[in-house]
Amino acid sequence: MxxxxxxxxxxxxxxxxxxxxxxxxxxxxxxxxxxxxxxxxxxxxxHRFLSPNRLCTFSDAVFTIIVTIMIVPLSSSVDDYDPDVKVWQSFEDDVYNFIIYGITFLIVIKIWEEHAIIFSTMRNIGDTVIVINVIMLLIVSLVPFFSTLLGEFPMEPLAIVLQGSCFLIIVILEALILVVAFSRPKMIESEFLTSTEKPTIQVRYCIMFTLQAACAILAISVATASPETSWAFLVLMLFCGLLCDIIIAICSCFRRPNGFDHAYQSCISYLVTKRIREHLPKERVHNFSDGVFAIVATLIILDVTTSVVPSSESLTADLRTTLKGDSELLLSYAATYITIGMIWYIHYTIFNHLVVSVSRGMNIFNKLTLLCVGMYPFNFKLVSLYRHSTFGRNENVAVQISCALLFLSTVSLLCTWGVAHVNGCARKLEQSQQFFFIRTIIILSIYPVVSLITFLCGFQRGIFSAVIFEIIQICLPVVFLIIRFIIDRYHKHKNHRTMNVASDDVKTDFSNHKDSSSKLEPEMNKV
Known part of the structure; x- marks a missing residue:
């Protein structure tokens, strides 16, 4: 025990x-x-490092809202137009507003593009990057205010200084995000850390941000002495990326003692690679583009609501009678919304089914598409104002402007697909899928062809009106589907005939083989 x-x-x-x-x-x-x-x-x-996905989504949403609401002040100016004055004369008072809208739109998209490329190199983000990014988005949200102010007072030094200072702060904050990210290896993608392009990208962004900051500072400095020169420096900010790539290409190519011809070819090859073939994050391009289409399509309903819905004090007749009088405005809204939705469908078809990646060259035409789509709220109010104008060709001119926007936006999408084929970003089709390629070309060409024909018909005042154009817009999706159905049925019938012919050939060969076998059978029996 x-x-x-x-x-x-x-x-x-x-x-x-x-x-x-x-x-x-x-x-x-x-x-x-x-x-x-x-x-x-x-x-x-x-707690220190987080995924950048939600921050990128939030940033894309802010950039999208900013570039779309910039058209609101321009579309509001249509209320001051006189229907008994020519359209082009009314545009003369808003020339600077149009220029400022286009420049600011492209600059904001340029800032977003660089933001997307910078964050595509990150696998994690820290608190510092989040705070800097939020402050940068705050400054970006002030761009519509400063751009409207500059459009109203184009030669006022204070307006130029405020716009230039806004862009300068954005450039500094974006550069600060890049510095913080590259100073912490845990934030950068492992493939990018070991890549030989890391020093080149660091130098490139250093030069580009320096050029952008210099343009903004010069625009601020000479605003009092020469407002026109300040405008030139603000426009030059759009081309700082191109100037940066040219500088890097010249410096890197002529350092190699291989002769002028080789250096020239290397320089051109570098510029083509960086300015046309460099890839952008496909998901962020989708998010940004979808946001522009969605906000523009729904932004127009604000004008309809303020114009159609009467107040109880201003109601002079029966409500049904009042709403019936605004039926054409609702028809115009439906036509515009359907058109924007169909442009989005073409965009979706190209970017989701026809291409596998997105390059800078493709995004150039994508910017033009979004710029034209962003003008639709302005064009909607323009057509509504001159709908029954009897002065000159005002109604036809308003419709022709709408046709031009539709033509440019859809042709730009086709050019996007063409650039994708040149860059190798398009989806490769097999020989048996060539019909899909031809069918897509035919379907995507419907809107450019119809808009061009409608534009030419607009020169004949007696046979054209805004109502006819809106009915065409509403009917086009039906035509779109009918043509697609006819092409698919033709292809199916053709394949069926091909299969029948092949089956008949097989049966003929089998019968011939059987006849030859029956003829040989007696001889074999004799043997």
Whole structure:
């Protein structure tokens, strides 16, 4: 009995459960801090570094809203137009507003493009990057205010200084995000850290941000002495990326002693690679473009609501009679919304089914598409104002402007697909899928062809009106589907005939083989 107690108390043998329990307790007492230390490290990393996906989505939403609401002041100016004055004369008062809208639109998209490329190199973000990005988006949200102010007072030095200062702060904050990201290797993608392009990209952005900041500072400096020169420096900000790539290409190519011809070819090759073939994050291009289409399509309903819905004090007749008088405005809204939706469908078809990646060259035409789509709220109010104008060709001119926007936006999308084929970004089709390529070309050409024909018909005043154009817009999706159905049925019928011919050939060969076998059978029997 004593020996048994001694064995248990002293842990006699490793097979004893008491021994194993004591050993586990002793091991846990010896190293109790190791799991806690690892948990603290994981918790610290969890709180310090986060995925950039939600930040990118939030940033895309802000940029999208900014570039679309910039058209609101321009469309509001249509209320001051006189229907008994020529359309082009009314545009003369808003020339600077149009120029400022186009320049600011392209600059904001340029800032978004660089933002997308910078964050595509990051796998994690920290609190510092988030705070800087939020402050940068705050400054970006002020761009519509400053651009409207500059459009109203184009030669006022203070308006130029405010716009230039806004762009300067945005450039500084975006450069600061890049510096913080590159100073912490845990934020950068592992493939990018080991890439040979990392020093080149750092130098490129350093030069580009320096050029953009210099243009903004010069625009601010000469605003009082020469407002026109300040405008030139603001426009030059759009081309700082191109100037940066030219500088890098010249410096890198002429450093190699391989002759002028080789250096020239290397320079051109570098520019083509950086300005046309460099890839952009496809998901962010989708998010940004979809946001522009969605906001523009729904932004028009604000004008309809303020114009159609009467107040109880201003109601002079029956409500049904009042709404019936505004039926044409609702027809115009439906036609505009359907057109924007169909342009989005073409955009969706190209970017989701016909291309596998997005390059800078493709995004050039994508910008033009979004710029034209962003003008639709202005064009909607323009057509509504001159709908029944009897002065000159005002109604036809308003419709022709709408046709021009539709033509440019859809042709730009076709050019986007063409650039994708040149850059190797298009989806490669097999020989059996060539019909899909031809069908897509035919379907995507419907809107450019119809808009061009309608534009030419607008020169004949007696046979054309805004109502006819809106009915065409509403009916085009039906025509679109009918043509697609006819092409698909033709292809299916053609394949069926091909299969029948092939089946007949097989049957003929089989019967010939059977006849030859029957002829040979007697001879074989003789043998």
């Amino acid at each position: 004593t020996s048994v107690n001694t064995d248990v108390s002293t842990g006699g043998g490793k097979g004893n459960p008491a021994f194993e329990m004591n050993e586990n307790i002793e091991e846990s007492n010896l190293e109790p801090e190791e799991p806690l230390r690892e948990a603290k490290v994981v918790e610290m990393q969890f």
